[in-house]
Amino acid sequence: MLDIKLLQNDFDNVREKLKKKKVDETLLEEIKSISLELKEKKKILEDLQAEQNAKSKLFGVYAKEGKNLEELKSELSQNKEKVALLNTQVKEIEEKLSIIASTIPNIPDESVPEGADEEDNIEIKRVLTPPTFSFAPKEHWDLDVDWLDFERGVKLAKSRFTALRGTGAKLSRALINYMLDFNAKRGYQEVCVPYIANRDTLTGTGQLPKFENDLFKLDGEDLFLIPTAEVPVTNLFRDEILDVSMLPIKMTCYSECFRKEAGSAGRDTRGMIRQHQFSKVELVSITKPEESDLVFDDMVACASDLLTSLGLAHRLVMLCGGDLGFSAAKTVDLEVWFPGQNRYREISSVSNTHDFQARRAMIRYKDEKKNRLVHTLNGSSLAVGRTLIAIMENYQNEDGSITIPSVLERYM
């Protein structure tokens, strides 16, 4: 959620920063004027309420003294109506304001480059060199192993669902276990959470109200399948005031993720790149504001080192303003090399949302005497499915076999 106070007090600055995200400026103007109107109306309402409270107390006193109450009673009744009217007005304005404000994306960090889309993202560095092959490397769906069962996955549900069998299934589980252990060694506590979340939870992390179409909703219930573990894990501490000694909280979580992929018809229809359900090991951190940049770097390093340990060539990319997600103030994507496609593709995405999610989810900590909003960060440790097929493509041999990376051997 946008900081309305900041918008009121420093409008030009906020507008300028949000230009990077192509936000409709008239919406910002509207938010500002509505919020000022709200403030005015609230002041009037409060004064009326104060009057009402004082007179109500008098009523009790008069009653004891046996005084005539009729006049006071009618005064109170009249005032009551005024209060009620103003109160509904205030509530309406508040609702209007929160609806508009909740659709405004986060303010990009200073360090985020200008740009419209993916083309303007900036490569930070490359790690490891892509492998060379003495033969033409295949894409994962062409590899002659029975690890991925696309047809039967579709039979069970619909397109964009895949079943794993045999070594494929086992490798997926090995990856999950390996990643969780890897993260735990770096100080991320493992958590396990529900894959179904309610509306408040999805609103806290910013998926709702704007992106309901991307979510699978349970029929007849106000519940949704989670699109990422970020949602439940970040919301673990929703509506809480944390003790400063608890921070930073660093967590890692394996979950299945469910996405409708509504806007991506025709993209990545082959193979396991883009699925309605996929496994992911996630990193989530909750920090003091002054620590969040450090923790962000730690999370990026954690994901990058994980790829390195698996021997997978990858690069780090800083997203530009136009490509940044709704809740993110800053995002670094990790892209792994796919020999079959001859290109890098996203396998992890680490974001710092600053206090954007914290304000929505009301996650705060006590600092001295004051309550302050935390910063929340999230990132894929790695998307398991994409890691699986990256291993398949990068470790394929001319005879059609696939070598298992040595770090995974003890997990197989």
Added chain:
RNA sequence: CGGGAGAUGGCUGAGUGGUCGAAAGCGGCGGUCUUGAAAACCGUUGAUGGGCAACUAUCCGGGGGUUCGAAUCCCUCUCUCCCGGCCA
């Protein structure tokens, strides 16, 4: 899913219509005593928003209603606990 009980401040727990934002105890903080600590004793201590401040509004699970006035009465939703059914 059926039957019963309940939801109050950091915790335990009183409070059934009028200075109740809420007794008491615990905990926390400050102090006395002590070489230091414990114990004892004294004092203090809810949250959020607005305001430089005085102050003020809101909050007793959520929402709605009755009333001049609701923690207290009514409706509704959610959640928790106990009994039964079902079940990994």
